[in-house]
């Protein structure tokens with residue numbers, strides 16, 4: 409398949425629960441989430457989910473929320489990618505409709521950092537500034553820093569922001585996009601939020 413033609417996107421991520429019970433937290437979060445709309449594979453380092461954007465973001469949020477609901481301090485880091493599938497193993501999942509499988513709306517404070525890499529796009533800085541400005545307008549912007557921007561708030565607002573940023577930073581002309589995120593949840597640094 410030619411690079412960039414499939415509408416499939418992917419998220420490769422690792423959960424790092426700060427607890428002796430980390431295996432239960434990781435495996436529990438992966439098992440309790442409805443992943444029927446995505447292709448998923450877990451190895452000793454990370455998990456990858458691939459499929460339609462709406463489902464990849466829904467499943468990513470649900471896994472994160474399940475891990476967070478244990479009350480443990482959770483770190484997550486991951487990379488969303490689009491436009492260069494490399495293989496077609498997940499392409500059957502593109503037949504899924506748009507009805508999301510995970511609908512838990514439990515509130516959960518998340519502090520995070522993200523970075524956008526619009527590949528081969530000469531206007532990449534404008535795209536990044538536009539999304540950072542949107543974060544400020546939506547009230548989820550936390551902090552400026554080297555190499556990333558801070559995004560925080562309720563998990564549902566944070567993931568909605570990331571999904572919109574991922575949509576906005578791509579175009580037909582520039583389909584290949586990479587976005588990295590790292591999240592910290594239930595951290596003692598958040599003062600009980």
Ligand SMILES: Cc1ncc(C[n+]2csc(CCO)c2C)c(N)n1
Pocket residue numbers: 421422423424430431434435450451452453454455
């Ligand atoms: C989302 C996610 N997927 C895989 C791993 C890697 N990993 C580390 S411990 C463990 C459980 C014991 O096998 C696994 C699968 C991770 N950290 N987070």
